[in-house]
Each structure stands twice: as structure tokens, then as C-alpha cells.
Amino acid sequence: MSDSEPLVVEGRAWMFAEDNINTDLMMPQTVFAKPLEEQLRHVFATYRPGWLDQVKPGDVIVGGRNFGTGSSRPGSLLLKRLGVSALVAETINGLFYRNCINYALPAIECTGVRDLVLEGDIVRIDATRGVIENLTRGKGLTGKPMPEFLQAIVRAGGIMERLRAEGYF
Amino acid sequence: MGMTMAEKILSRHSGGGRVRPGDIVVCEVDKIVQIDLTFGPGAPMPKRLVDPRKIVVVLDHAVPAPTIGAAAGQSIARKFIKDFGVEKFFDLGRGGICHQVVLENGIALPGQILTCTDSHTCASGAFNCVARGMGPQEMLQIMCTGKTWYQAAPTVRVIFRGLKPANVFGKDIFLHLAAVAGSVEGHNLEFGGPGVSGLPLDDRATLSTMGAELSAEFATFPADDKAITYLKSVTDEAFEPADSDPDAEYAATYDIDLSKLRPYVARPDFIPHNTIPVAELNDHVAIDQAFVGSCANGKLEDFCVAAQVVKGRKVAPGVRMIVTPSSQRVLTEAVRRGYVETLLEAGAIVTNSTCGACYGGHLGVLGPNEVCITSSTRNFKGRMGHPSARIYMASSATVAASALAGRISDPTPYLGDRV
Numbered sequence: 001m002s003d004s005e006p007l008v009v010e011g012r013a014w015m016f017a018e019d020n021i022n023t024d025l026m027m028p029q030t031v032f033a034k035p036l037e038e039q040l041r042h043v044f045a046t047y048r049p050g051w052l053d054q055v056k057p058g059d060v061i062v063g064g065r066n067f068g069t070g071s072s073r074p075g076s077l078l079l080k081r082l083g084v085s086a087l088v089a090e091t092i093n094g095l096f097y098r099n100c101i102n103y104a105l106p107a108i109e110c111t112g113v114r115d116l117v118l119e120g121d122i123v124r125i126d127a128t129r130g131v132i133e134n135l136t137r138g139k140g141l142t143g144k145p146m147p148e149f150l151q152a153i154v155r156a157g158g159i160m161e162r163l164r165a166e167g168y169f
Numbered sequence: 170m171g172m173t174m175a176e177k178i179l180s181r182h183s184g185g186g187r188v189r190p191g192d193i194v195v196c197e198v199d200k201i202v203q204i205d206l207t208f209g210p211g212a213p214m215p216k217r218l219v220d221p222r223k224i225v226v227v228l229d230h231a232v233p234a235p236t237i238g239a240a241a242g243q244s245i246a247r248k249f250i251k252d253f254g255v256e257k258f259f260d261l262g263r264g265g266i267c268h269q270v271v272l273e274n275g276i277a278l279p280g281q282i283l284t285c286t287d288s289h290t291c292a293s294g295a296f297n298c299v300a301r302g303m304g305p306q307e308m309l310q311i312m313c314t315g316k317t318w319y320q321a322a323p324t325v326r327v328i329f330r331g332l333k334p335a336n337v338f339g340k341d342i343f344l345h346l347a348a349v350a351g352s353v354e355g356h357n358l359e360f361g362g363p364g365v366s367g368l369p370l371d372d373r374a375t376l377s378t379m380g381a382e383l384s385a386e387f388a389t390f391p392a393d394d395k396a397i398t399y400l401k402s403v404t405d406e407a408f409e410p411a412d413s414d415p416d417a418e419y420a421a422t423y424d425i426d427l428s429k430l431r432p433y434v435a436r437p438d439f440i441p442h443n444t445i446p447v448a449e450l451n452d453h454v455a456i457d458q459a460f461v462g463s464c465a466n467g468k469l470e471d472f473c474v475a476a477q478v479v480k481g482r483k484v485a486p487g488v489r490m491i492v493t494p495s496s497q498r499v500l501t502e503a504v505r506r507g508y509v510e511t512l513l514e515a516g517a518i519v520t521n522s523t524c525g526a527c528y529g530g531h532l533g534v535l536g537p538n539e540v541c542i543t544s545s546t547r548n549f550k551g552r553m554g555h556p557s558a559r560i561y562m563a564s565s566a567t568v569a570a571s572a573l574a575g576r577i578s579d580p581t582p583y584l585g586d587r588v
Binding site: 019020022024025028029030032033046047065066069070071072074091092093094095098099102103109147149150158159160162163166167168169 | 193206209213214215216217231236238239286287288301302303304305306307309310313314318320322352354355382384386439441528529530547549550551552556
């Protein structure tokens, strides 16, 4: 079970750099009672039409301030299922951050990241050290590392994997 | 150096050691609140629970069920409480919106930790409780193990002074705070100062609830005599309040003179740094729907002021005014006091208690390009219906005044004789 989720990833960057990108843009209320497959067809669909056809497994998201503000609906799960391999944002809403951990999506905060990266750049994110490197432009920044306690949850594959292992489900 | 309210409560629940911002602690959770949406068909059900006495189940979002799926989920919830012996169960007609149910029944108590899978769970901070929303899977973990982790956050202190004028409510105070402080993600909000004692409990609850819209981790008030007297009237459970130490350290402090505030409004799509005095809209914004309701503002005080504003008047032609109580108890009392009759005579619709229109679920969903003024919790694009609808947010007084005028209007002329 351990080490199954990589905490150092390399991928193509998508910029969602506006402040206050919210959960409802990822998972509109019209679909949150629907099956996962249907939810996946609505991620950022009104905010950024066409993005769903372009995002590829391994891509990373670069966000602005207060990324993921809003409700407890797990937008992080949908990003993960679309293949997004990590999130780095100027700042991340606390509930959204917890859901990143819960669903095993590596996430870090890094001041200045939205000026470090242009869309399509290849970046390497090391959540254990809080480091983001822009491999396309040869520059980098250090933000806040993911605490070891939380790294362990992500490595285990998220909360449900742990609870299953402990016999609760 | 002393501790803030949140640091102190996290410390007490994690073995008593000193807690500083950045520390990760694993805490015992006192109250675990589950809502109808977490019981959808196919949702995983645990084999065993930590302690059914800690668990509270409230059906609030999609009630009465507007869809077959919602009805099926609520049947699963009823089976769950029977199977596990959960006694604190608030079915339709017996509760209301979870945060209001928790506050009015003394479930969230000073010094305690509460979790719920709804982002406005910080509401219970009004009673000095460290409460926050958690994702649905994390709620399963807490139901199973009774514990979860917290990373102690730095705290932003908000000091209130003075007495609010008659045209200013908890929502206006919050919207003013949103203008000066903006988003506080990664921080707690801690309210205090000499102005707290003059704030009604309903206003405190509005402020704590709305903390979610500034991305606060927790949004706590001190437990003063007013809060403690109320809680002792509804519960026998013992509790130990946690006030902040005089030498606690804060990341920032905002000092707000309540007597200087005016009615505020948030413009559509988000709240932080997006709020202005209502008067600055100059009556230019025409509306289709006026909504009073939600966990934040479907309280008795909201019924009272909405009824005062519309008494003997009529909702403007072409506008629908919808009023949704935050609990069955609020509705019952609003009927008893005649507020509901006044609202109905003015042409408003009064619904059952539910999260309904606030989350765009039912009982007031917005169509394309419609404009709504709401006293509910959130104004994101698409929150209350179609993504092209525009959602302004204000106090219930401003919502009621706007319903009469057909455009967003300052309620002050209706509130002159208010005591």
C-alpha cells in the first residue's frame, strides 16, 4: 500500500490562476447527486469550455489565491480521476486542501507560483519539499512542503484505503 | 505566550500540550453531524462506529425529497440510525438545517470540537465550539475512529466595539468585514471585544456561519453570559468554555465600531473584497427573486425584520419573495408571533425548513439571466441555479426592502422605529 502514490510529479501545467476558483465550478450542484462518470463531464465545463477535452493524465494545475473555496463536495476527487497529478496554488482553501489529502492528490501552497509558470510549461512538483521547478524555463520556487503526517495519508492512497485496511469497510 | 480559543480547544483535545500555528494534532471529536446528502445510494457504510452517542443525523438539504434519488438516500439514513442506535436523529418536521439544529439544541458546546460534511459548519463557533466542514470521506473516518487531524492555523482577531444601529444586522457586519479583511484562508477568525455582549446570538451565528465564505478554518466567539444562559436552558451536558489568553498571538487584528456600520451588499460571484454599502448601488439593480433563508439567515430575527419591513405592503409585481426558516422551531415561533401571516399577506412564499434555494437544490432555483438578492450563504456563479443568474447578498432586511421595490434597496426607511 505504501509508496503507491507519487509525491514528486512532472507534468504539463494548466493555469487556473484567478483568485477564488471554487468547488462549484469543478462540481456544479446539478451533478453532485449524479454518478461519478457524469460528474467528470462537468469539471470546469462552464468556467473553461473545452478544457475537459484537453486535460491529460499527468497534467498539473497551477492555481491562484484561495483555490478551491466553497463546499465540501470533493472537487479534488474529480481532478484526480481526470488524471491531474498535483495542485500547486498561491493559497488553498482549508477544506479543499483536506479533500486533496483525503483523495490522495498532492497539493502545496507556493507564493509567486502563478508568475513562475505559463500554461503548457512542464513543471516538476515535489510535495515533500514544497518545491516547484519550471523545467521549460529553468527556474523554480520553494513553497510550503506537505507535512509528513499528511504525506502518509496521500501515500496510503487516501482515507478510504486506510479505513478499508483497518477493517471499517 | 498564551493561546487563542482554537489553539486552546485543540490542545485540550489532543493531550493538553501547547499548540502553536503549524502544529498538526490528532484530536478526539465531540460531536459528529451527518446530513442527508451523505447517505446517497451507493455511499459506503461503515461496519462499526466509534460511539453512536456522538453522532447526530439531520436531514436538511433535499427535504421533503424533490427527487426519487433524494428519497432513497433519506431511507438509507433512517435505516442507518436504526442499525447503529443513533438517537440524535432529526427527521423531517423535527429539525431543520443542521447548523441551526445544532445551535438550538445545545449540541455544539463551548470548548468542544464538532465536525460535519457541510462547509458552513463553522456556524457552531458562535457558541465557542471549534467546528469546521470536512469532506464526506473524512466524515466516515471520524464516525469510525472518533478522531481526525488539525493543523493549527494562525488567527485573525476581530474586535467589535459599540452598538449596531437598527438597520445593521449580522450579515451587514460580516459583509463589512469581507470588505476590510478579504479572504482569510489558512487562518482562524476569532471574534471578541466589548461589542460582543450587545450582539444577539442570531447575529453571532450569522457571523460564524459566514466565516466559510472568507475561507476561515474556524470562526469562534467567546462564550459569554448570554450564550451560556441559553445553552444551560437547552442541555444538561457539562462544558468548559475556552477564551483566548490575554497574551495570545494574532496574525492580524481588525477593530470594528459597530455603531458606524451601514447596510452592505455583496456583488455576484464571490464575497472577499466584493462588498459595498447598499446605498452605492443607487437602486439600479432590478431583481427577479428575493430570498430570505439558509443556516445563516433563516432565523427568528430574520422573520421578525422581514415581517416588519413588508407589513401592510406588497411584494413588487414580477418579483417572487421566498422565505425559508432555518428550523421547524423557528417556523413554529414565527407562526405564533404572526410573522408568517404578515409575510403571506405581502405576497411572499414561506416554505418548510431546508437548505433548498440556498444551494440551488429546490424551492427557489434561478433561471437563466435572473437576478436574485439573497440573505443566504453563498453567491458563486451557478450556486442557486443557472450559471448566468446573478446573485447579490445582503441582510434579510435589505432582501425584504428590495422585494417591495423590485430593485436592490436600502432598508433603512422601514426600520426607523425599530428598537
